[in-house]
Amino acid sequence: MCGRLAVTLPNDAMAQLFAAQPSNDLPDVPNFNVCPTTLVHTVRREDGRRQLAPMRWGFIPHWYESPAGGPLLINARAETIADKPAFKAACRARRCLIPASGFYEWTKDQEGGRDPWYLKARDGAPLAFAGIWQDWEMNGDRHRTCAIVTTAANTSISAIHHRMPVILSTENWPLWLGEQGKGAALLMQAAPEELLTFHRVDRAVNSNRATGADLIEPIST
Template identity: 70%
Template sequence: MCGRFAITLPNDAMARLFAAQPANDLPPVPNFNVCPTNPVHVVRAGDGRRRLVPMRWGFLPHWYKSASDGPLLINARAETLAEKPAFRAACRARRCIVVASGFYEWTRTDEGKRLPWYIYRRDGAPLAFGGVWQDWGREDPQPTCAIVTTAASAAVSSIHHRMPLVLEPSDWSLWLGEAGHGAARLMQPADEGTLDFHRVGTAVNSNRASGAELIAPLEPG
């Protein structure tokens, strides 16, 4: 799964990278501790162009009467994406890319202590997570999104059994619906060697923590 991540790329650099028109109300960066329900940076396509826009991280199906009317849907499993009532329409028509620099996962000690890890692309490039989105609410609709997850790659499975869907640049157009049909074939774990990771300090266990030190490798000892 993906329950927390970091984004450090400047907004204008994100817009250039994805050849997208940036919105005027994008979330501030850097943010080393993006949490569920926060606004996140999302690339979506339509009307022949891409847009970089803010969306609430936490997908709200149209039948929710309030934002807390059901489970908090921050992730959507690739294996059931096309079947789940909450996601099946978005899977066909409203796929998007959630931009990140890295994400956090946790292991547990025998004593139950949570140990955080920071996971990122080995080549230093930003991460493009496959996502789905949905406008929620009749008056002043709010755009909301969820990150698609797959089974973990062999390396990441030593930390967690699930991971976000990581898209390569050559796949962005297909995922966004610009290159026709066939996006389902992209819903696979990242290739081995794509991601790297290191232990970080337990400060990030708090959703109120902030600062670049959250992603710094934990000193041995």
């Protein structure tokens, strides 16, 4: 799965990278501890152009009676996304990119303690995760929500976790966003082995209240 992100690219640079029109209510950056149910940056196609705008990280199906009306859906499995009632319509028609500088995964030590790892592109470039989105409204409460698409981890990442986000290369952004016809399903695969690198970070990031650039700094193990 993917349950925590870091986003450090300035909003104007992010808009330029994705050739997207930025909204005026984007989340503050840098943020080294982006948590579920908070706002994340997303890129989607609207009115013939790309929009960079915030969405709530945690997909809310239309039948939920409240944002907490069922399981928290922060990830959507690539293997079942086209069949799951919560996700299948969004998979066909409401796809987005979710930018990140990196993400966290955890392993357990012999005592059951959770050791965090930070994963990022080997060349330091921003990542673009495949995402899906959904508008939800009930009794005047409105949210635009999203989930990150995940797949089975490649060999190197499986040492930490058996799942990983679907990471889209620049040339595949148009296809995922519906700008280049059909075939987006073919993109839901693990990233190449050489794309990512990872290192242990301090357990401070285990708290969703933790902040600061120190969260992604390597520690000795």
